[in-house]
Amino acid sequence: MNFYELYLRSFFDGNKDGIGDFKGLNEKLDYFTDLGIDTVWLLPIMTSPAFHGYTISDFFNVNPAYGSIEDLKQLLNNAHKKGLKFILDVPVNHCAVNSEWFQKALNGDSEYTDYFLWANEKTDTDEPRHWGGDKIWHKIKDKYFYGLFGPGSPDLNFENKKLWEEMKNVFKFWLDIGFDGFRLDAAKHIFDYDSENMIFKYQHEKNITFWKEMLSYIKSLKDDAIIVSEVWDDSSVVKKYEGVFEIGFNFPFSYDLKNSVKKESPSDFIKGLKNSMPDYLSEEKEIKTKSGNFLTNHDMTRLVSEMENSQEKAKLALSILYTLPGYPFIYYGEEIGMKGILESVNFTEDGEEPFQWYENGFGPGQTEWKGYKFNPPYSGFSEESEKKEENSMLSHTKKLLKFRKENQWITDSKINIIKENENMIELCIYNGKKNFICIYNFKPFELKIETSSDIIFSAGKTEKNYNSLLLGPYSMVVVAGK
Ligand code: ACG
Secondary structure: OOEEOOHHHHHHOOOOOOOOOHHHHHHHHHHHHHHHHOOHHHHEEEEEEOOOOOOOOEEEEOHHHOOOHHHHHHHHHHHOOOOOOEEEEOOOOOOOOOOOOHHHOOOOOOHHHEEEOOOOOOOOOOOEEOOOOOOOOOEEOOOOEEOOOOOOOOOOOOOHHHHHHHHHHHEEEHHHHHEEEEEEOOHHOOOOOEEEOEEEEOOHHHHHHHHHHHHHHHHHOOOOOOOOOOOOOHHHHHHHEEEOEEEOOOOHHHHHHHHHHHHHOOHHHHHHHHHHHHHHOOOEEEEEEEEEEEOOOOOOOOOHOOOOOHHHHHHOOOOHOOOOOOOEEEEEEEEEEEOOOOOOOOOOHHHHOOOOOOOOOOOOOOOOOOOOOOOOOOOOOOHHOOOOOOOOOHHHHHHHHHHHHHOHHHHEEEEEEEOOOOOOOEEEEEEEOEEEEEEOOOOOEEEEOOOOOOEEEEEEOOEEEEOOOEEOOOOOOEEEOO
């Protein structure tokens, strides 16, 4: 299954107001199927005062800028007819200040007071967040509430069991609309404030109990629901959630892959692989949660920018992503090499620029809700120009996605490190029945590789001779295994 992360606002405009919407997306479903995508992960689309949608004021409605519930249903229906699935991003950890729940609590409705965490005289309201240092307690009227992600998003207090039921209703609502599953936002944060000791503290066991109950409920409604979890942390924490979710984003993998390609360092890549995908390197280990592999997402600097504007390195990173086990995810716009630098860990608009459909920046469906900072017209990165070029990012990505789609078995395969030197890596990707060998050139020069095996697939420049092949700069080749 190939995943595509989509920010609707920046995609395709169906009603000429400059904002991407359901109608526009409906017109572009073939774009995904042509690209080789099976499942689209939609960033939050519920009613929200924030452009990113992660602070929700009504969990049971859509942002009117995106269209109506009926438009959404039509979209999902058409997508299903084309064999395309959609999963919805659901931030359950918090809601918006202007939500009915928070407003009622704030105005003294005792039924809702316990939906949130309020400071008392012993609370350290200056306690900083453990990353970034932002405050986690926020003053409103004469009170302080707990909001890990800022003053716009009061955390929901899941010690209150009523909220568990509320959230089940939320999941049911969106499954009934037609979604095929969920991306579970901030999964390690459901219980992250220790009220007894009055400090910020992850309570992973409690989180796991919560998620198990949610997941068994979701699966009771739809047994093939796709579940992807976001636990943004190092491997030791991610490991605690092993087996809870079907697919878990592998953040350490994302950092390790990008850094090793950027530094042209095969040894860093291998070190990273051992750290972030250890179970895939062992024949015996059972994979309980599949690795959700990605290079970037909406919280990160875009790939080409991360690679210091080297398109060739970005292409190599993608080539590696699509040849490894687990599920590969791509963030919208990366397939055409859009740029964007996120200076803050907080969601800024800089990684969410309008998808560039046209070389001149204008045309039917083009979104224009935000001015271009990183991807101006005629920058050479647009769907229009790249679909015609054989060596473009778009053609490269499409080729990889097609290869991956034809070789779905890779998802459940294992990795054997065959060879590693200062320039290249040779990996055997195998399962009980199939195998092949991937050779990646991490350097800006051509390498001569001794092999008599046939080429199955290549991305970049390759030339096969009798007993060897020439592997171009930052190129990748897949040859038949033994
Ligand atoms: C999700 C969404 C994000 C959204 C929210 C809130 C959650 O993708 O768009 O914010 O709904 C933390 C959380 C994540 C969260 C990000 C933004 N992402 O855990 O769930 O923040 C450290 C911390 C992580 C932290 C990360 C952020 O440990 O917890 O993620 O920093 O950079 C090594 C370490 C690793 C460390 C990294 C980076 O890898 O191993 O632990 O991670 O380095 O240093 C949105 C907006 C916000 C808004 C909110 C309401 O973006 O601005 O406030 O909605």
